[in-house]
Amino acid sequence: AQTVTQSQPEMSVQEAETVTLSCTYDTSESDYYLFWYKQPPSRQMILVIRQEAYKQQNATENRFSVNFQKAAKSFSLKISDSQLGDAAMYFCACTNRDDKIIFGKGTRLHILP
């Protein structure tokens, strides 16, 4: 069974600074996908970034990038130049080709002005 662990229930970062959210996962699949979802106070679930496990290159979307360490089963999210609108719950998630996504328990990110 797949599991996803986010060890930081809450984090805070100063506006314009960089923050890294941690995630580890466990899966027996050889082919899988990893995601970071953002849930702002509006409660809408928004896909931030996606990584295909067979690709070694780390995914990047504007200010968001990941550090994917396949052997260590680690998938951290780096947010550069943090903005007030980045304040949200962030969920790390993992799925295989059956598309059943398993989510971590989330990290609540606070942005300090």
Added chain:
Amino acid sequence: DTAVSQTPKYLVTQMGNDKSIKCEQNLGHDTMYWYKQDSKKFLKIMFSYNNKELIINETVPNRFSPKSPDKAHLNLHINSLELGDSAVYFCASSHTGQGYGYTFGSGTRLTVV
């Protein structure tokens, strides 16, 4: 145009009542899901349907019954509501096996009093 729409957004009801939540997607996806998010923000899959066929049926009380009239619609009916059913219920959809993640609806906050 809303990609995945859920109705209603809020639902307050008394214990013992029966209620339904509707979900529709216009993305042409072949798989739809129901997730439950509890008060601690933990997201847990309940059901998934692929082309109207039940694929995933997690350990959920049989008071919960999903119905998929076609691949664009997945409704959730809940009988004999209990206090513990209070949560946010998310509908989502995806293309099976593509690994692009889900597109989520905006959620339905169910409060049982």
